[in-house]
Amino acid sequence: MITGPDLQSLVSQIADEMRARPDRGRVADYIPELARVDPAYFGMAVALPDGTVAAAGDADTPFSIQSISKVFTLTLALGIAGDRLWKRVGREPSGSAFNSIVQLESEKGVPRNPFINAGAIAVTDVILSGHKPREALGEILRFMRFLSDDQGVAIDKAVAESEQRTGFRNMALANYMKSFGVIENPVDYTLGVYFHHCAIAMSCRQLALAGRFLAQSGRHPATGLSVIQAERARRINAIMLTCGHYDGSGEFAYRVGLPGKSGVGGGILAVVPGQASIAVWSPGLDAAGNSHLGRIALEAFAKRSGVSIFGA
Amino acid sequence: MITGPDLQSLVSQIADEMRARPDRGRVADYIPELARVDPAYFGMAVALPDGTVAAAGDADTPFSIQSISKVFTLTLALGIAGDRLWKRVGREPSGSAFNSIVQLESEKGVPRNPFINAGAIAVTDVILSGHKPREALGEILRFMRFLSDDQGVAIDKAVAESEQRTGFRNMALANYMKSFGVIENPVDYTLGVYFHHCAIAMSCRQLALAGRFLAQSGRHPATGLSVIQAERARRINAIMLTCGHYDGSGEFAYRVGLPGKSGVGGGILAVVPGQASIAVWSPGLDAAGNSHLGRIALEAFAKRSGVSIFGA
Amino acid sequence: MITGPDLQSLVSQIADEMRARPDRGRVADYIPELARVDPAYFGMAVALPDGTVAAAGDADTPFSIQSISKVFTLTLALGIAGDRLWKRVGREPSGSAFNSIVQLESEKGVPRNPFINAGAIAVTDVILSGHKPREALGEILRFMRFLSDDQGVAIDKAVAESEQRTGFRNMALANYMKSFGVIENPVDYTLGVYFHHCAIAMSCRQLALAGRFLAQSGRHPATGLSVIQAERARRINAIMLTCGHYDGSGEFAYRVGLPGKSGVGGGILAVVPGQASIAVWSPGLDAAGNSHLGRIALEAFAKRSGVSIFGA
Amino acid sequence: MITGPDLQSLVSQIADEMRARPDRGRVADYIPELARVDPAYFGMAVALPDGTVAAAGDADTPFSIQSISKVFTLTLALGIAGDRLWKRVGREPSGSAFNSIVQLESEKGVPRNPFINAGAIAVTDVILSGHKPREALGEILRFMRFLSDDQGVAIDKAVAESEQRTGFRNMALANYMKSFGVIENPVDYTLGVYFHHCAIAMSCRQLALAGRFLAQSGRHPATGLSVIQAERARRINAIMLTCGHYDGSGEFAYRVGLPGKSGVGGGILAVVPGQASIAVWSPGLDAAGNSHLGRIALEAFAKRSGVSIFGA
CATH class of the missing domain: 3.40.710.10 (DD-peptidase/beta-lactamase superfamily)
Structure with missing residues (x-):
């Protein structure tokens, strides 16, 4: 796991690459209000157990988490x-x-x-x-x-x-x-x-922070309170892995190798058990209804930082 | 991860517990030859990177890996x-x-x-x-x-x-x-x-050894040869996690938290990325066609040794 | 086609037979109000082009035509x-x-x-x-x-x-x-x-009369007015034949050989093109949701009067 | 029912119209041997109880009845x-x-x-x-x-x-x-x-003759022998009506109004209960796999001769 300054530079690098890509998928059009979102947005945030966050791009712009x-x-x-x-x-x-x-x-x-x-x-x-x-x-x-x-x-x-x-x-x-x-x-x-x-709106930073308990055996790091039993946190991660991306769940597991959950607003929350929670946001979707660049960004992150749950 | 003597005692303990359980599922009957297998068998073997194997029960009896x-x-x-x-x-x-x-x-x-x-x-x-x-x-x-x-x-x-x-x-x-x-x-x-x-027949010991490359970034530990690229090994593990137990794959991920693949002969091969490969065998199946006690044994193993890929 | 007094005696005979049968199907229970209807009811009415009606049993009791x-x-x-x-x-x-x-x-x-x-x-x-x-x-x-x-x-x-x-x-x-x-x-x-x-409630007599235009090339016999073009009347009959009894439509065509439409209130409207329209009512349903005795009564009627559209 | 010379002129007229139409559907290509048949063929034959046949077009050319x-x-x-x-x-x-x-x-x-x-x-x-x-x-x-x-x-x-x-x-x-x-x-x-x-090959003439028993209460007109009981003949007609054209059966009943059975060779056998059996052949198929012009020709025949089983 890359930490500290390395983590920030990795996140910034990925955000820069994503913002430059021409392929952005299609913004969801079945909810009129969402159809108006600019596909150029890209944000990413990684929250560590100690509460530090590495963020880049539009990581502080709220979006519909769906x-x-x-x-x-x-x-x-x-x-x-x-x-x-x-x-x-x-x-x-x-x-x-x-x-x-x-x-x-x-x-x-x-x-x-x-x-x-x-x-x-x-x-x-x-x-x-x-x-x-x-x-x-x-x-x-x-x-x-x-x-x-x-x-x-x-x-x-x-x-x-x-x-x-x-x-x-x-x-x-x-x-x-x-x-x-x-x-x-x-x-x-x-x-x-x-x-x-x-219809809750959150930024990548807020979402990554909210997901920390899934990476921390069910505990809320800031207060130390137990949000949920450790076994249940693991099991939610398991369901995210097998079912978190609709009919693209197998593809996400295959390419990214982390538990994750997508929304048609273009956000994805991913979990590196024991290490970090990650939020990405890019409004354009792929055919299965998952964020196109969001998945690509997480694939790049997992590959370069070596955090797949399926092995080194 | 439990190692050495602790690992052997854990495997023996689980095998003893499983052999004592009355609920054994139903032996597959759609292949006549398999229908004759005694449901009382139970074997388990865990292979570590260094080639040592902790085995118990009928771990050396060959069964149809299907x-x-x-x-x-x-x-x-x-x-x-x-x-x-x-x-x-x-x-x-x-x-x-x-x-x-x-x-x-x-x-x-x-x-x-x-x-x-x-x-x-x-x-x-x-x-x-x-x-x-x-x-x-x-x-x-x-x-x-x-x-x-x-x-x-x-x-x-x-x-x-x-x-x-x-x-x-x-x-x-x-x-x-x-x-x-x-x-x-x-x-x-x-x-x-x-x-x-x-119809290949293998014992738990043989199967656990054969699965080591999936836990070792695609390498064959005994020879150091690359069986498959590390990325492909990870991805095979991902497919095992999402699809390895037919329509019981979600259940296996939820309960065991490890990549695994079952066969109607009653065997299951599971992988602890970076640490071990595990084979269990109990011929009785559950409704989804997966080894009933095999899954329960792996759930016990993962819980007691703390090896879920979804967190501590 | 049996006419006049013979028709009346045939309808009465069938009504008597049906009222004596112990097998009556199950009254629809998914609409609470319908579940209260007594399964012992049986009514039948045959309306001829000249406006005469041969009726028997509970032919004047209104039921939910559904x-x-x-x-x-x-x-x-x-x-x-x-x-x-x-x-x-x-x-x-x-x-x-x-x-x-x-x-x-x-x-x-x-x-x-x-x-x-x-x-x-x-x-x-x-x-x-x-x-x-x-x-x-x-x-x-x-x-x-x-x-x-x-x-x-x-x-x-x-x-x-x-x-x-x-x-x-x-x-x-x-x-x-x-x-x-x-x-x-x-x-x-x-x-x-x-x-x-x-939720319209009608008796067998009313329903048989209402269905005359389907047997009369789309004309309303009492007034001579055209309810619908002759070709459309034929085509409605065709759709009744192929689709009028849900997933029991093939069975009804096979056994009765007349266009018909059932309702979960236990009624069936059947058409003998050029000759008559028939309404039967028995509240108990078969597995496909069609009146159990209603179908049997129509089968008996078609057989004894020789009115199948599929041949003598 | 049109008979004698009128019948012959109607059949000839329809055959002429069909041969002139540019829309012919697509010849079945999933059986290589059938894919080679010329879509320009059109044949039609109507067999009456007395054994007379009105035929036109390629009514004596054998085709695969499928x-x-x-x-x-x-x-x-x-x-x-x-x-x-x-x-x-x-x-x-x-x-x-x-x-x-x-x-x-x-x-x-x-x-x-x-x-x-x-x-x-x-x-x-x-x-x-x-x-x-x-x-x-x-x-x-x-x-x-x-x-x-x-x-x-x-x-x-x-x-x-x-x-x-x-x-x-x-x-x-x-x-x-x-x-x-x-x-x-x-x-x-x-x-x-x-x-x-x-793969039996028959001409429209042969096929129309073979179908007579379905129009004649199960009897073979030439010999008077009973091919099948009258009730069974009716019931076969019923199944032809509801199921004879695959997922285009409703459409055929709606448009033609006669029991019929199609084959991917482009033939259709239709029955006018009590009156006639009809065979048409045009190799091009519609989307449901039924002869495109065959259905149109039968629709024209039923309309002009007024033989729908669903009314005048």
């Missing part, structure tokens, strides 16, 4: 429901697109894993249970602020409303699960919370 | 075809059973990954290319003997013939791929080699 | 949109259950035919276009009253509301189609009309 | 196995392509109907049972000669061998069914008979 929020809602839901959560959602790769509904039909409404849309909606339903949407959302937001040591983390309401107006596919998924009893709260409540936590 | 052979044929095929191999087979988890044909229809005959049956047949076809079945099989066998430092590794012909007589599902998969041009050799040739390399 | 309404909404929508309708819905058998969502994913939100739920929702959306839900519903109801020469036909609001509260699967289908632009009106509007026209 | 043979093998198999046949094959439309394998996986190897490839292979297996391939084939051929009153009907061996060399998809289907026990004979035997009966 599905990356699913890592944090999964963490919260495991704290609330423990292993009972796994009655409502599986933990196998799906072999299909992020918003596919086919698998739900053959598996009686139980989504394959917590990182495809259907699974994340089911997880949100667990967090909501017994609360009002506003309360559940407040809890999620407080969690994100605590993890990133930053009270400035907020929800981008324009994005949330944009998705709420146009998220028919997610409404289909939620109603479909509801028909099997997998969703317990009113569909509108669950989706309201879901659309809003996906 | 799909574990796919790790080694993938290694050979990458040596032959390099990255051109990936035109014939993908590297994403399949989200379905080991012998499913559904995905082949929607993806024009290209199997999802090299570890489901269809993908392994396509990989075998690459190895066969330009050779006679006997020659290709000889090459595979020599490779296995070299990796395990043991000239005694052999093919169990009764098993190969049993599968050849009854392997209609694999004949369907191969003919289906042939109809899309994904199989280039005569279907009978490719399947002949496939059935025979699946 | 999906049989789809024949009439298809007729109305063809009148409104003509062949442009077929851009929004196909006319092929689906090969899957009435509420399956799988096919919608592979065919970009266009349902296979107007008689599965998704297709009927799309047809309702065409009728709604440019109207308020109340107006569209009024038009459908006036149409049913006109066709059956009976101003007493009405909507069972308890059933409509029961389905509106629990119809999550249909909400999923509608939102899914909306995500592809196949539904143009607000989902709640379209579903509101859909749930209400499915 | 899947039309499945109507006759179904008839034979029903004679051999009776209703036990329906344990090996269903009678529902498939909702997918003629050579799809997806449905077989979810329905445990039982094909949906006797007219998709998998179903026809299962039917052939029933005919073969207890015979040598040569004997079964002889029986099929004698049956075709008897039905068409023509000893000249023969198998085109070049076509049979062409398909045998390249029919990997059918080999996949057969092996897949074999793995579920749906095929009882050796796969090679069953496929050998299947490929050969598909």
